[in-house]
Amino acid sequence: MDGALAGRSLVDLARSGDAAAFESLVRSRMDAVYRLGLAILGDEADAADAAQMTFVAAWQQLPRLRDPDRFDAWLQRVAVNSCRMALRTRGRRRIREIPMAEMDLAQKRALGVAAPRRADDEILREAMRHLSVDQRAILALHYLDDRALTDVAEILAIPVGTAKSRLFKARADLDKALRAEERR
Amino acid sequence: MSEQSAKSTGRAWDDERLAGAYRALAARPAPLDLIDDTLAATAEKGHRIGRSGRGHAWLTLAGPRAVLAGGAVALGLAAILVASLVFRSTPSAGSGSSSALPSASSTPMTLSIENDTTIAVTLVVNGKVIETVPAGGYQDPIKAELPGLPWNVETRSPSGRLLSSMTVHAGDVWQTTLPNGNGEQHGDAVRVDLSCGRLDVWSGPPLLGPAPGPGQSGDCA
Numbered sequence: 370m371d372g373a374l375a376g377r378s379l380v381d382l383a384r385s386g387d388a389a390a391f392e393s394l395v396r397s398r399m400d401a402v403y404r405l406g407l408a409i410l411g412d413e414a415d416a417a418d419a420a421q422m423t424f425v426a427a428w429q430q431l432p433r434l435r436d437p438d439r440f441d442a443w444l445q446r447v448a449v450n451s452c453r454m455a456l457r458t459r460g461r462r463r464i465r466e467i468p469m470a471e472m473d474l475a476q477k478r479a480l481g482v483a484a485p486r487r488a489d490d491e492i493l494r495e496a497m498r499h500l501s502v503d504q505r506a507i508l509a510l511h512y513l514d515d516r517a518l519t520d521v522a523e524i525l526a527i528p529v530g531t532a533k534s535r536l537f538k539a540r541a542d543l544d545k546a547l548r549a550e551e552r553r
Numbered sequence: 554m555s556e557q558s559a560k561s562t563g564r565a566w567d568d569e570r571l572a573g574a575y576r577a578l579a580a581r582p583a584p585l586d587l588i589d590d591t592l593a594a595t596a597e598k599g600h601r602i603g604r605s606g607r608g609h610a611w612l613t614l615a616g617p618r619a620v621l622a623g624g625a626v627a628l629g630l631a632a633i634l635v636a637s638l639v640f641r642s643t644p645s646a647g648s649g650s651s652s653a654l655p656s657a658s659s660t661p662m663t664l665s666i667e668n669d670t671t672i673a674v675t676l677v678v679n680g681k682v683i684e685t686v687p688a689g690g691y692q693d694p695i696k697a698e699l700p701g702l703p704w705n706v707e708t709r710s711p712s713g714r715l716l717s718s719m720t721v722h723a724g725d726v727w728q729t730t731l732p733n734g735n736g737e738q739h740g741d742a743v744r745v746d747l748s749c750g751r752l753d754v755w756s757g758p759p760l761l762g763p764a765p766g767p768g769q770s771g772d773c774a
Contacts, residue, residue, distance in 0.1 A: 392592055399591070403583035408575050417584060421591045428595045433751070450759075453693060489574035512568070513575045526669075526689045547566045 380437040383428075391431075395424050398441070402448045408509035409452040409502065411494040422451040445524045449506045456502045495553075496546035504539035511536055662702060662726055662756060663694035670750030672773050674716065677707040688750075693759065706743075706754060712774055716752055719743040726757035749773035 382390035402423050406416030427447050434443055497505055510521045522532035564570065668674045668686045676683045679700045686692065704721040719741055726740045740757015748770060753759065 388596065391595070395591055395595075396588055399583045399588050403587065404579040404581075407579040407581065411578065413581065413584075417587050420583060420587060421594055424591045425595050450693070454758075488577065489570065490577035493571070493574040493578055509575060509579075512572045513579055515572065526691050528687070543571075544566055 380431075380434070380440045384431045384434060384437065391428055394427075394440075398444060399424075402444065405445065405448050405509060405513065406452055406455075408513045409449070409505045410456060411497050415452075415455050419448065419451040419455040422454065423448040426451060439523070442520070442524045445510070446526060449510075449525065452506065453502045492547060492550045496543060496550045499546040499549075500539065500542055503535070504542060507532065507536050508539050508543060662721065662723065664699060664704065664706065664721070664754070664756050665693035665695060665759065666708075666755075667691045667693070667751075667753040667759070670747055670752055670773065672749055673711055674752060675709045675711075676754070677709060678704050680705070704756075708745075708752060708754060710773060714774060716747065717743045717745040717754060719754065721756045747772045 379390045379393050383394055399420060403416055403420045406419040406423075407413065410416050410419060423444070427444055430447065434440060500508075507521060507525065510516055510524055511518070516524075518532050518536065519529055521536070522529040525532060527535070664676075664678070666674070666676060666686050668688060668690045671688045673685050673687050674690075675685045676695070681700060683695065683697045683699065702721065702723045705718070706721060707718045708716040710716055721741045728739070740755060742753065742755035742757070742759070744751065744753050746752075749772075
């Protein structure tokens, strides 16, 4: 049995309530879901929360999945929705954690010391704060794993043309935020 | 900052540089205990239950994730649908645990829709057409401007046939933290399973639940 068939079989079993099959799906997909959460949320604790929420929701909603061959796209969509909820919940209930590196930077600025050059992922993380969660999601889906626009559209359940225009707008907004962040 | 971080070079943010930044941002694997915690949460709380209708609630679990987050500020977000009706005027009547609610707080009112059918669905609030959501469309929340509460929400097929309806009042959406640290969120929702797919409309936490029903012939006209 090849990998695709094995995956399909696991999804079929999990849909019918096989907990062991679902566990295999969790083990094989956790890293991908967690990484997507990191790319959208920019925070490890939030990404872990969203990943856990993704799989709990996936277990509950699996019977809704009509086409097991589309499980991975469906799971990514559940993950995006979980990130949306995590971000919304964080906005309401969570105190922002300030990384030590950020505190050092602020102190150096206050003292007039030249700030060290920041890493690209750090700049990206800060720039993302200026984007909506939908914009973060479409950018992460496209750039993190070099997904084609058709795949991104399938995950987000939107037409390809819509995905294209949303990606274009999100990229433009991110560019502005990145440039502003680099000037800081 | 991770060791994989790429130092800023001052060059333009082209696709290659952006992709590299994303890869560095998401370079870390999932924490070792995340899988076990997730499986435990699924086994303990992830029952496949749900129902359609007005008024629903979610539990948000303060569990292993809060520990993993390294501080008390991160709430566990494993959410499950509790298939209990919640009465708007007496929220504590909706579930047994609600009698111990210490401080329910209302949240901003939003409206969301997931049109998992093969037809375009028109969303109408208080008699005003808000927008038409295409087949497979999803908006959470709806960006269009909504009239003042209460909302008489209807969804209609392309022929104008009423597909679903619900009423949302101020205060219907609220959340609280229970003494045991778990959270609970309440809202309004309506779900209809048509022969051409499922249609969910909600205010507050989204609906989860069982596989779509078959619907009836002609109900998507």
